[in-house]
Amino acid sequence: MPVPGSIAVLGGGLTGLSAAFHLSRRFPTTTITLINKETRFGGWVRSERVKADHQDAEVLLEAGPRTLRPNARSVLELIHLLDLTPSLLTVPKSAPAAKNRFLYIPGSQGIHRIPSSPLEVISSLLAPNAHLGRTLLSSLLREPLKQRNRPLGIDDESVDDFFTRRFGAEFARLFGSALVHGIYAADSRKLSLRATFPSMWDAEERGRGSALLGFLRAPTPSQLTENTSYDLGDLQEKMRDVSVFTFKNGMGTLVNTLVSYLRKQPNVHMYSGVRIMSLRLNSRNNRFEVTTSSQETLLPTHVVSALPLPELRQVLSPATPLPHLTTNTYSSVTVVNLVFGLSPSSSLPLHPDGFGYLVPRPRDGYVASRGSGILGCVFDSSSTAAQDTPGLVKMTVMLGGPYICGSVSPPQVDVPNLLSELAHQLGRPLPSPLFVKVHSNTRCIPLYAVGHLQRMEELKRTLASEPWNGRLEVVGAGVLGVSVGDCVEAGRSVGRTWG
Template sequence: MPTHVAIIGGGLSGLSAAFHLSRRFPSTLITIIEKHTNLGGWAQSDRIQVKDEHGRPSSVLLESGPRTLRPNANSVLELVHLLGLKDSLVLTPRSAAAARKRFLYIYGTKGLTPLPSSVATLISSPLRSLFLRAGLRDTFIGRRHRAGDESVDSFLSRHFGEDFALTLGSALVHGIYAADSRKLSVRAAFPTLCEAEKRGRGRVIAGSFLSSPTAANEYDLGDMKSVMDGISVYSFRDGLSTIANALQAHLASKPNVRLLLGTGVSRLSIGDDVEVTTSTGEQIRPTHVVSALPLPQLQALLPPSSLPHLDANPSSSVTVANFVFPASSRFHPEGFGYLIPRPRAGYGTAENPGILGTVFDSCSLAAQDTPCTPPIKVTMMLGGPYGRADMAESTLLRHLGLHLGGVRLPEVLHSRMQHHRDCIPTFTPGHVERMGELRRVLREGPWKGRLEVIGAGVGGVSVGDCVEAGRNVGTDW
């Protein structure tokens, strides 16, 4: 059993690790080291006050990172239950427009193109022929790929055709990874597609209807499954920072947990003992270490060539633009929002100045804001494979109006733009194998299992992936 665990990085992965380790080892000292003064990583929520067109004050919640969660991540639902956050939930049912209606903006067409959500909507969809061709190709031509990894674009092109991979695949990857689907590993980013291909003997659609074995992990969920019955996505009245704030409060109340905020790490080494040197010069000698840092940041703390593959993947930088409009100015369709596929001519063209997609926050998260007549919230995402998009607000709003069919936008009540550098790792093909080798070296090399490496750059970028990875830390200790 460890006597002292140092956790480097206070994002959701590190906080989840600290929470579960403190429960599993109540007599073990746990030290969390975070270079910023706030915890939660990219999940940051801010409540602001704005005045509407009549001068009346309104309270608005803005997110600069992830904004909604899906109820299929049991590790997150477990935290909601154990931390007592159920009463602060904001739920979006599957029957809501935000769950049923999603759009694409395809250059060369006017306005938004609805994505079909049922057989009935597929029949009348302008994307009908694209989906039908894709289904026929997978059914009659689909074949299993030879052993090895490939890009998302390659996988989708093989099974569903190049048009489908460009129109749907690249847009989906923009929305989740802010990345180029031609460079993203399908095994790492969408393992369920590979599993369906295997079950369907080369046919993804057929394989998706066949059941797959599920892990037997047990979670302390209370009544969360019934709470989430019929729910598409959820958040909290005060945003996703609610989870990080609740974890921080819980950990701060534990006598065996030490929080070092505003403190970086300058060196991590292994000899007879593990040694962590902080930016203040303090030397900490824990028995075990958890790194929840981005992998390149971890590499900078270690002696050269200590661990393999820490710099193998690039990362996407994203600019997030939040806009608040008057409540009376509904100018976009009801729905979750829209994504924009990769330009046919490539990312270096003027066809798209760098916009990845837009979320209609008010359709799913209006309960976070002033009741009765909450303002309209819209969030636009830029950058990723386009590079940094330093776009003037007026230019961005002009493109938003164009995407919505040439509508005239109302006056903006509040706006802000935040640039998140290297916020989402891009898993290039071979990532799963590389991480397997990294784990083997950590287990068999000089560290002998005393260092665990987790975080978005290792096992998945979603909130659920990060919380699950933290939950699983130290199961062999």
């Protein structure tokens, strides 16, 4: 294929920014136009530094992604190429925030540490809520002995079906549903295993039916991919003992630096506060026609859509439909940032040192009227205290998701009620917060339904054939992976067959 004459990147979230970054380096003489509906680039990444009290105390709040895992090489590469290493804030694997994760069991009071080693599993049998340890121990001991039980002929299933088959229904509810709440704010009974936890599907294959044995036989990460394909400098080495990381000024650092970089590139044009109204392929001149809310029509030869898939469906000409853009629903999540002052009179910390806790699906399912629908709470101060004025305690509560499935937007949050539920779950009283910020994130996380990967393969095949011939690439959280790492990787991968 000849080098693209001009490229339009639709959507300036992390996927679109990453796409524009890599395309501008790969095709330095091609005009690249990035168009974003909101005036602020970055999509769901929203970091904000606020005053937490009437004095000078400041905290960094996140409404979207807050920490990343260092296995996302495409993100490490951006950090290296954009010279962001000095801005990193890392949590070592040895820190309590990396080692201590908790569960709140609906109906009980107080949170329970999830054992993270065989010894801890055994000692958890003596803990006040021995049910957790018992479920974990019996499920893990039985799984390798269980017959191969994947139904013949299936090529996907729900996360819950997988955990139930291999580890039992109680394990699936307690641990599987909580894990899915923490990442997707979703119901594990509705989410595709292969699209969300492909390593589990693969481990079961490798272990000839046993996922645990499969994990023990897992290839090492260095055997899986070549280090040399990413420009990482010594960053991977520096991140060897890191559990998660962010930036001193939050995730917005990555967005702001990408935006500044792109603004300086002579071949990149950036439009924000401009909405794509329509996308059409003109077969007569083999160009796309992209109309915008600023009454402009762009005529690029190649297009990258980094829009949410339902949005792409809205703008796409009905003459050239694409399959599966609206199959998945989206989860709506309310994120509540809470900032407390340290009370000099209280000896009890507001939460134990650790990453935070998750709440599994209640036994009787998601009852809309059940409290605030808390999915989990992150103890930000345990991992990112260096972002804030010392002496503050920062927590973030996530609620909604499957509790409000079907609603257009998350309901209003009753903060006093939320605080008393939180105190009950933490098993300790909470003082009045110094600062509360509520973010209603409507339709923010795509929920990959069972069969998602096959549908995305079909989409890919359609895009590779007439009339598109590979000149429209569709990427973004709705396609193959919602994490920041997946999105940056997807942006990095576009245009490989161009030029």
